[in-house]
Structures are given as structure tokens and as C-alpha cells.
Amino acid sequence: xxxxxxxxxxxxxxxxxxxxxxxxxxxxxxxxxxxxxxxxxxxxxxxxxxxxxxxxxxxxxxxxxxxxxxxxxxxxxxxxxxxxxxxxxxxxxxxxxxxxxxxxxxxxxxxxxxxxxxxxxxxxxxxxxxxxxxxxxxxxxxxxxxxxxxxxxxxxxxxxxxxxxxxxxxxxxxxxxxxxxx
Amino acid sequence: xxxxxxxxxxxxxxxxxxxxxxxxxxxxxxxxxxxxxxxxxxxxxxxxxxxxxxxxxxxxxxxxxxxxxxxxxxxxxxxxxxxxxxxxxxxxxxxxxxxxxxxxxxxxxxxxxxxxxxxxxxxxxxxxxxxxxxxxxxxxxxxxxxxxxxxxxxxxxxxxxxxxxxxx
Numbered sequence: 001x002x003x004x005x006x007x008x009x010x011x012x013x014x015x016x017x018x019x020x021x022x023x024x025x026x027x028x029x030x031x032x033x034x035x036x037x038x039x040x041x042x043x044x045x046x047x048x049x050x051x052x053x054x055x056x057x058x059x060x061x062x063x064x065x066x067x068x069x070x071x072x073x074x075x076x077x078x079x080x081x082x083x084x085x086x087x088x089x090x091x092x093x094x095x096x097x098x099x100x101x102x103x104x105x106x107x108x109x110x111x112x113x114x115x116x117x118x119x120x121x122x123x124x125x126x127x128x129x130x131x132x133x134x135x136x137x138x139x140x141x142x143x144x145x146x147x148x149x150x151x152x153x154x155x156x157x158x159x160x161x162x163x164x165x166x167x168x169x170x171x172x173x174x175x176x177x178x179x180x181x182x
Numbered sequence: 183x184x185x186x187x188x189x190x191x192x193x194x195x196x197x198x199x200x201x202x203x204x205x206x207x208x209x210x211x212x213x214x215x216x217x218x219x220x221x222x223x224x225x226x227x228x229x230x231x232x233x234x235x236x237x238x239x240x241x242x243x244x245x246x247x248x249x250x251x252x253x254x255x256x257x258x259x260x261x262x263x264x265x266x267x268x269x270x271x272x273x274x275x276x277x278x279x280x281x282x283x284x285x286x287x288x289x290x291x292x293x294x295x296x297x298x299x300x301x302x303x304x305x306x307x308x309x310x311x312x313x314x315x316x317x318x319x320x321x322x323x324x325x326x327x328x329x330x331x332x333x334x335x336x337x338x339x340x341x342x343x344x345x346x347x348x349x350x
Contacts, residue, residue, distance in 0.1 A: 001313070001324065005234060012237035019242065027240045031233030038228060038276070039221050046217040052195065054213020055206050059199040097187070105220065107316045115322045125328035128316065132309045132332035133339075139304030145283065146300065151291040157300040160346045164305035168339030175331040 045101035053090070053105065062086055069093070076130070076173065077123050078182065084113045088127060098136045107131055122182045129172040134165055220319070227314035235274045244269065258341045263288075263295050267302055268340055272309040272333060279303070294347060301343035306336045 016024045056062045063082070069089035073080055080088065091106035110127055114120050139161045146154035199206050238244035245266075252265040260268060267285065271278045282303045289295040309332045313324040 004310075005230065008234050008238060008243070012234075012241035012243045015241040015243050015246075016237075023240060027236050028233050031236035032229050034236065034276070035225065035229035035232045038232070039225050042224070043217055043221045046220060047214045050217050050220075051210035051214035052192065055199045055204065055209040056195050057213075058209045059195070059202040059204045061195065061198045061202075099188075104315060105217075107312070108220070108319055111316050111320045111322075115320055120322070121325060124322065125325045125331075128312070128324065128328040129332050129335070131316065132307050132312045132329070133335050134305060134307035136304065139300070141279075142282075142300045142304045145279075146286070146291055146296075149283075149286055149291045151296075153292075157297050157304065160297065160301040160343060160350055161304040163346055164301050164339045164343040167342050168305060168335045171338055172331055172335035175335060176328065179331065180325075180327055 042104075046105055049099075049102045050105050053102070057086075062090060065093075066090065076126055080123075081113070081117070084110065084123075087113055091127075092130065092135065095131065095135050096137050098138055098140045103131070119182075122176070122180050125180045126173070126176050129176050130169065133168040133172040135169050136165060137162060224315050224318045227318050228311075231273060231310055231314055235270070235277055238273075239277075258337075259344045260340060261295060261298070261344065264299055264302065264344075267299055268337075271303065271306055272336070273311070275308045275311065278308070298344050298347040301347055302340050305339055305343060307332075309333055309336065 013024060016027070053062070063086055066086040066089035069092065070085060073085055073088060077084075077088070087106055087110040091103055091110050094100075094102035094106060107127075111124065114124050114127060117123075138158060142157060142161070143154050146157070196206055199209065238247075248265050248269060251269065252262045255265045255268060256262060263285065267278060267281045270281055282299055285299045286296055309329060313329055317324045
């Protein structure tokens, strides 16, 4: 991250120095403003989802639900503790259903849970790749945008999207299994 | 159909909680409390990544990269018109949504380019966003190998999307 950040930052600022030096600071600040806007939005979304999840968790329903995922998780991650399995299952199912507000809080909880154990590199990497390659089943936001723009058949991208997302997920899983030691 | 899913799910969660003698209001508040500290801890990471996106766009380095990389993307079957989307997708969700709408308004919403762009947008995640936000409160750092793997897997699937949209 340090290398990417430094290289992109310095190159861009260098370019700005030549073409429009007066824009340098305002660009940094407008990036910050976008982050603030996004954060305010996220506070609202996460408050709602973390609240609902807390009910889900306290009634032990999420625990029961997560048991369904145990065989698949075992295949991908190896042995998981009960809490690890629970958070990972919730994150993955929220991902699949496209409930993007719910995925991040569960994702962070999963990482915190995963890093408690030693030699968690493989499990954390697998979890990260599953999230970063996205396993959304129905691209709701794209369909909504297309239908608002008057597409003839806005949902005709569902099948290509599902196939594409499955492919990226499978490639990701295989690469993790090959390149990251358990 | 899918519109019914969320309300029914929520009712089920509340009903089950009542049966299990959990107090829904107290439980909701307890969970909801953690959202503000949580977003606060994520904020610096979000800012860093959005500043970077903004810098790349405004300075013109982004479009330069686009010019350099689009012939390479072409080799893999990704049309030049979509290289901006491919480049911005790993960094910013809102940025790539803006690029997607731009593609729709420029090239129409039903054509090959629009469908291909939709598949690319819908099938991938903002990799660097996930890397910075998921690890914001964690002690460990995002594993660099896993980031590389995610980017490679996404890129291969983008090529596949451009191919499959020609057939389907």
C-alpha cells in the first residue's frame, strides 16, 4: 500500500506542478470532502445494519444460519472456530444478495476474528479474495440504473454478470490455494 | 420479487428474537452504537484512497495511464472505450458508477459496450477500498499477495465478460 500510495501521489502532484499547480491543494481537499460525504452516508447505513444484526446475533439465529455454510467454509478455509464461521457466513451471504451495507461491518468483524489465531495468513487471504472478487448474484444497482435510462431489457446482463463474477471468484480461490501456504 | 426479501427477512428476525426472549430495542441500540466509532476509524483510510483517486483524475495521470494501457487491454479483448472503467473500478465505487453512466449516455444503454461495461461493473469489487476498509481496525495488514491475486482474477474475468457479451 505504501508503494502504491507514494508512486501515484508523487506522479500526480508532479503532473499538477507542470500543468496547474494551483489545483494541488484543492484536489487533496476535494478528495477529503468526498470521503466525508461517503462516511456520513456509511454511518447511517451501518447504524441500521449493525442494529439489525445485533438482534439477529443475540437471538442465536445467525449462529444457526451460519451452520448451513459450514461444509463450504471448511472446504475453503479449513477448520474455523464457531465465531469465525458465523461472521464469514454472514459476510458472504450479504455479499451474494448484494446487501452492500451489511457486508463491510461483517467483513471487519471476520478479519478481527480471523487474526486472533496464529498462522491466519491463508484464511485472511482467502477471505479477502472472496470479498475483493465479489460474489454478488444479482447486480441490482446496475439493473436499476439501466432501467432508469430506458434500456429495452435491463436485466439481460444478469447471466453475463453471474458467469463473470463466478469466474473471477473461482480463479481467485485457485490462486490462493496455489500461492498462499496454509 | 426481490423487493419482498428485505421486509420478510426483518420480520422473521424480529419474530425469532421475541420467541427467544431477546429484547429487540435494546439489542438494536447495542449494535447500532458501534457504527460511529467504526466509521471514524475507517475515515482516514477512505480519505487516503479518495484523495489518490481524485489526484489521478485531475492531474491527468489517470488518462495518461489509460492511453498507455488501453492498447494492452485491447490485446486481451477489452475495448478502448472501457479501459477507464477497468482502471477506476479497483479504487472507487462512486467513481466507477460515474464512468458507467458516462458510457451509457455516450454509447447507448443497450449496445455491446453498455452490456460489457455492466458486466464488468457488476462482477467486480473495489479491491483497494476493501483492502483499506476491512483492515482499518485490524492489527494485521492486508496481505499483498491477496491484493495481487484479486486484481489478476478480476482482470481475467473482465476479458471473459467482453467475450461472453459478444455471444450472449
